[in-house]
Amino acid sequence: MTRSGQEYIESLRDGREVWIDGERVKDVTAHPAFRNTAASIAGLYDLAHDSAHSAELTHEGVHRAYLIPRSHQDLVARRTAYKVWAEASYGFLGRTPDYMAGGAAGFAAAPQLFTTDTFDGAANVLAYHRRLAQGDLYPAFTITNPQTDRTRSASEQEEDDLVVRVVAEKDGGIVVRGAKMIGTAAVFGNEVIVGTIEPLAPQDIDHALTFSLPIDTPGLKFISRTSYEAGARSVFDNPLSSRFDENDALLICEDVFVPWENVLTYRNVDAGFGMWWKTPAYVNFVHQAATRFWTKLEFLTGIAILITRANNTFDLPPVTQAIGRLMGKVAQAKAFVLAAEVCCEEVDGGRGGVMPGKDISYAQRIMAGELYPQALQEIRTLAGGGLIQLPASAQDLLHPEIGPLVAKYIRSPGHSAEERIKLLKLAWDALGSEFAGRHEQYERFYHGAPHVYLTQQAWEGDTDACVRLARHCLDGYSLGRAARA
Template sequence: MTRSGQEYLESLRDGRTIWLDGERVEDITLHPAFRNTARSFAGLYDLAHDSAHTPVLTRDGAHLAYTVPRSYEDLVARRRAYKVWAEASFGFLGRTPDYMASGAAGFAAAPGVFTTDTFDGAANALAFHRRLAGGDLFPTFTITNPQGAPSPYDAAGGTAQDDPVVRVVAEKDGGIVVRGAKMIGTAAVFGNEVVVGTIEPLAPRDVDRAVCFSIPLDTPGLSLISRVSYEGAARSVFDNPLSSRFDENDTLLVCDDVFVPWESVLTYRNVDASFGMWWRTPAYVNFVHQAATRFWTKLEFLSGLAILLTKSNGTHQLPPVTQAVGRLLGMVAQAKAFVLAAEASYEEVDEGRGGVMPGKDISLAQRIMAGELYPRAVQEIKLLAGGGVIQLPASGEDLLHPELGPLVRRYTGAAGRPAEDRVKLLKLAWDALGSEFASRHDQYERFYHGAPHVYLTQQAWEGDTASCERLAQSCLDGYALGGDPEGTGPR
C-alpha cells in the first residue's frame, strides 16, 4: 500500500546522521536546509497515495516503478507514471523514489546474475525488491568511488587498510563489516534505504571493494556529509522558486565500521557480479527510462520558460527569436523521441522469463544526447532572456516597501505586464539558468549517467557496429575497378 506524504516525512525522523556546515542535523523535515525539499518528496507520495493521478502511478498497491514490465504496454504505463512525478518538480528532482525503484525491479527481473561461486545474493535481491515495494520505501544509492582513489595496491607499500573506498574489513556472525566512502549520494538524505555498491569495473584483485548492500539510513556508523544547501541559502520561494523547493542535495557517504547483515548483502567479493548487477540485469536501462522521461519533461519546462520570457520582453514575434524557440522545441521532440523509440524497440529479458526492458542501444544513446543537449538549451534560453535576469530587486519584498516599492514597480514593469509578474518570471528564469543551483544542474545533466569517455566508449561497444559496417561494405562490394561504368544498380 502506498504511503501518504505525512507518513513519508515521519519515516525520516529516525536519528540518521547528517552533517552540514560542521553541525549534525537532528531532523531534516524541520531544518531550513532540507525541509522544503522533503515536503516536495512528500507531495509525490501524496500524488500516488490519494489523488486523481493514483491510477496512473500505482498498480496492485505499489508504485508502477516497482513493476517488472511484461509487455510494451507495461513500459508505456510505467513511463506515464514517471511523467507525472517528473512534472511535479518540473524535472529538477533527478533522483525521485521511482529511479532506484526501477533499478530494484531490474534486479528482480534477472536474479540469477546475483548467484556466484562466492555468494548467492539472488534471494536477497528478490527480497530487497519486495521489501521496497511493500513498504513504499524511498531507495537511494551511492555507487561511485571518490575521485582520485586508485586501488591501494597501485601505490608502493599500499594495503587494503589504506583504501578510502567502501570495502569489506571483516566478517562476523550474521554479516560483514564495511569501511570507507562513496560519492555522490544524490537525494540520499531523503531516502529510507541506501544501496552502496560500485558501477565501475574493478580489477580482479579488488575483491574487498566488490560488495553491494542496502541498509537503512539510521544504521550505526553510517554518515552523510552534505554539500552546501541551495535551499538553505534561498531567500524565499518567490525569490528562489526552484532551489528553495527542489534541492535534492548531494552527499558523501561514509561507513565507519558499519555492520551489514547477510540478508542485506546483494553481491560479495565478486567483481563480475558487483559490476554486472547493473549491466546484465535491466537495472541500468530502467534507470535511463526514468531519467529520459524526466529529461524530456525538464526541456519542456525550460522551453516554456523561454516562450514566456520572449513574450514578456516583446520579442517573441521577431524572426530570429521564433527560430530560436523552434530550435528549443526541436530539442524537446528529440528528448521525447528517445523515450518513445526505446519503448518501441523493447527487448526480452532472460528470453522473456524476466519480462521486457526498453531497447538498450537507444537507451544508452540517450545519455549522449542529453549530456550534450542540456547546456545548448540553457545557452539558447540565456540569449533569449537578455540582461533582465541579472538586473533584479534583491528580494520580492522590495515591491512591498513603502518607499522603494513604487520605484521598483515603475522601472521593472513592462508594457501590459505588472512589475510583480515580470520580477516573478525573471527570478524563476535566473534560478533555472544562472544561479548556483542552476550551475549544479548544468554539471549534473552533463554527467548524469557518467563521464563522456565512459558512455561514448560503451556506445561503441554496445552499438550495432556490425550492421553499419555491413551496409558500408555492401556498397564497396557492389562495384569494381574496370567494371560497368553505370554500376550495378540497387542490390
Template sequence: MTRSGQEYLASLRDGREVWLDGERVQDVTRHAAFRNTAASIARLYDLAHDSEYTQRLTVGGVHRAFAVPRSYEDLLARRTAYKVWAESSFGFLGRTPDCMAGGAAGFAAVPNLFTTDTFDGADNVLAWHRRLAEGDLYPTLTLTNPQTDRTRAACEQEEDDLVVRVVAEKDGGVVVRGAKMIGTAGVFGNEVIVGTIEPLAPQDVEQALCFSLPVGTPGLKFVSRTSYEGRARSVFDNPLSSRFDENDALLVCEDVFVPWERVLTYRNVDTTFRMWWQTPAYVNFVHQSATRFWTKLEFLTGIAILLTKANNTYQLPQVTQVIGGLMGKVAQAKAFVLAAEASYEEVDGGRGGVMPGREISLAQRIMAGELYPQAVQDIKLLAGGGIIQLPASAEDLLHPELGPLVRKYIRSPGHGAEDRIKLLKLAWDALGSEFAGRHEQYERFYHGAPHIYLMQQVWEGNTDSCESLARACLDGYSLGEETADR
C-alpha cells in the first residue's frame, strides 16, 4: 500500500545529517529552507495514496514506476503516472520518487547482470527493489564523482578518499569513505544509492562498488547548496522556488558501514558501470525525465501566452510566430516520449519485460539540453522589461501609501496590478531568478556533458543504416553514365 503524505514526512525525521550555512538542520520537514518542498513531495504521495489519480499512479498496491513493464500498454500507463506527478510541480521537481523507482525496476528486470566472479548481488538487487516498492520508499541517487583532477583515475587522485571507496572489509559488510556530488533531492529521500555512472579505470577496483543505505545512516553527511526556498520572500513573490526547490547536496561518507545485503556491486569495474547502461535503468530515467521535460515546456509556453496576452501583444504576427516556435518545441518534447514508447524493445529476450527504445531515449538528451535554453531565451524576449521592474514584495501592494501607486502604474488594460504582478513574479522565478538559473544549467547537464552523450549517440545509434543509404546512392551511378533523354 502506498504511503500518505504525512507518513512520508514522518519518515524524514530519522536523525539524518544535513548541513546548510554552517549549521546542522535538525528537521527538514520544519526548517525554512526545506519544509515547503518537503510538503510538495508529500502531496505527490497523497495523490498516489488517496485521490482521483490513485488508479493512474498505482498498480498492485505500489507506484507504477516500481513495476517492471511487460507491454507497450504498460509503458503508456507508466508515462501517465509520470505525467500526473510532473504536472503537480509544473516540471520543476526533477528527481521525484518515481525517478529512481524506475531505475530500481530496471535493475530488477535483469538481476543476472549483478552476478559476477567478484560478488553476487542478484538477490540483493531483487530484495532492494522489493523493499522500496512495498515500503513506498523514496530512493535518491548520487552517481557523480567530485570534479577534482579529471586527467587521473579515481584511485590516482591527490588524496585517496576524494571518491567513495572501500577502506575496510568486515564479516558483516564493508566500510566506505569519500564523496559524491550533485545529490539532487538527497535530503528528501529515504534511501540513497551510491554508485558510478561514469566509466572507471581498470585499476579503480576499490571505487568499483554500488550500494544503497537509509539516508539517516550514521556517517552519511549531506552538505546542501544555497536554498532558494530559504531565500524566498513568500509564495506570492517566489511561487516556484518557495515550493519546488528540490535541492542539491554533496554527499560525504565518513567511514560508513555498509552491510553486505545492501551492496549491489563490489570490486568489479565493468559491472559497476554496466548496471546503468545494460539494464533498462538509465532508459527508465529518461522516460521519467522526458515526460517531466515535456510538461515543463508546456508550462513555460503557457507563461509566454499569458505574458503576451497581458501585454496585449499576443495577436501581433511577430509574437504569434514566437509562440508558434514554442509550441513546436513542446511538440518535439512530446514526440520523443511517444516515439521512445512506440519503439520499445524487449529486455533480456522478453524475460525482463520491455523498455522504451534506447536510440530515441538517448537522443532525447541532445534535444532537451539544446531546447531548454532556447525556450527560456524566447520567453525572456517576449516578456521585455516588465519582469525587471517589479515591486520588491507583496508588502508594497498592501501598504496604505505605496499600494495605490503600485496599482496605478503596474497594470495593463484588462489586467489589474495584483494579477499582473503575480504573473510577472511567476515569470521571473521561472526565467530570471537564481532558482531559474540553476534550472537552465540543470537541464543543460541533466544527462551529463554533451561531449559524452553525443559520442554515445554514435555508439548506440544505427550508423550502419545511415551509411548504407548514402552508399546505395553512390553505387547507383558511375562515371560517364548519361542521363536519359537529355
C-alpha cells in the first residue's frame, strides 16, 4: 500500500542534518525554507494513496514508477502516472519520488550488470529496488562531482577527499568521505544514492563506488542553497516559488559508515558508469523528465494565452502567430514522449522488459535544453512591461488608501486589478524571478552539459543508417553519366 501524505511528512522528522543560512534545521517539515514544498510533495503521496487518480498512479499497491515495464502499454501507463504528478506542480517539481524510482526499476531490469570481478552488487540492487517500492520511499541522488579543478580526475585533486571516496574497509561495510553536488530535492528524500554518472579515470578506483543510505545516517550533511520558498511573500505574490521550490543541496560525507548491503558498485570504474547508461535507468529518467517538460510547456503556454487575452491582444495576427509557435513547441515536447514509447526497445532480450527508445530519449535532451529558453523569451515578449510594473505585494490591494488606486490603474478590459495582478505575479514567478532563473538554468543542464549530450547523441544515434542512405544516392550515378547528360 502506498503511503499517505502525513506518513511521508512523519518520515522526514528523523533528525537529518540539513543546514541553511548557517543554521541547522531541526525539522524540514516546519522550517520556512522547506515546509510548503514538503507539503506539496505530501500532496503527491495523497494522490497515489487515496484519490480519484490512485488507479492511474499505482498498480497492486506499488507506484507505477517502480514497476518494470513489459510492453508499450506498460510504458503508456507509467507515463500517465508521471503526468498526474507533473500536473500537480505544473512541471516545477522535477525530481519528485517517481524520478529516481524509475532509475531503481532500471537497475532491477538488468541486475547482472552489477556483478563484476571486484564486487557482486546484483542482490543488493534487487533488494534496493524492493525496499524502495514496498516502502513507497522517496529516493534522491547525488551523482555529480564538485566543480573543483575540471582539468584533473577525482584522484588528482588538491585534496584526496574533495570527491566521495573510500577511506576504510570494515567487516560490516566501508567508510566514505567527500562531497557530491546538486542533490536536488535530497533534503526531502528518505534515501540518497551516491555515485558518479560521469566517467572516471582508471586511477580513480577509490572514488569508483555507488551506495544508498537513509538521509538521517550519521555523518551525512546537506548544505542547502538559497531557499526561494523562504523569500516568498505569500502564495498570492509568489505562487510557484512559495510551494514548489524543490531545493538543491551539497552532500558532504564525514567518515560515513556504509553497510555492505547498501553498496551497489565498488572499486570498479566501468560498473559505476555503466549502471546509468547500460541499464534502462537513464532512459527511465528521461521518460519522467520528458513528460514533466511537456507538462511545464503546457502550463507556460497557458499563461501566455491568459496574458494576451487579459491585454486584449490575443486576436492580433502577430500575437496569434506567437501563440501558434508556443503550441508547436508543446506538440514537439509531447511528440518526443510518445515516439520514445512507440519505439521501445527490449532489455536483455526481453528478460528485463522494455525501455523507451534510446535515440529518441537522448534527442529529447537536446530539444528541451534549447527549446525552454526560446519559450520563455516568446512569453516575455507577449507579456511586455506589465510584468515589471506590479505592486510589491497583495497588501497594496488590501490597503484602504492605496487599494482603490491600484484597482483603478492596474486593470484591463474584463479583468479586475486583482485578477490581472494575480495572473502577472504568476507569470513573473515562472519567467523573471530568481526562482524562474534557477529553472531556466536547470532546464538547460537538466540532462548534463551540451558537449556531453551532443557527443553522446552522435555516438548512440544510428549514424550508419544516415550514411547508407547518402551512400545509396552517391552509388546511383557516376562521372560517366555526366558525359551522357
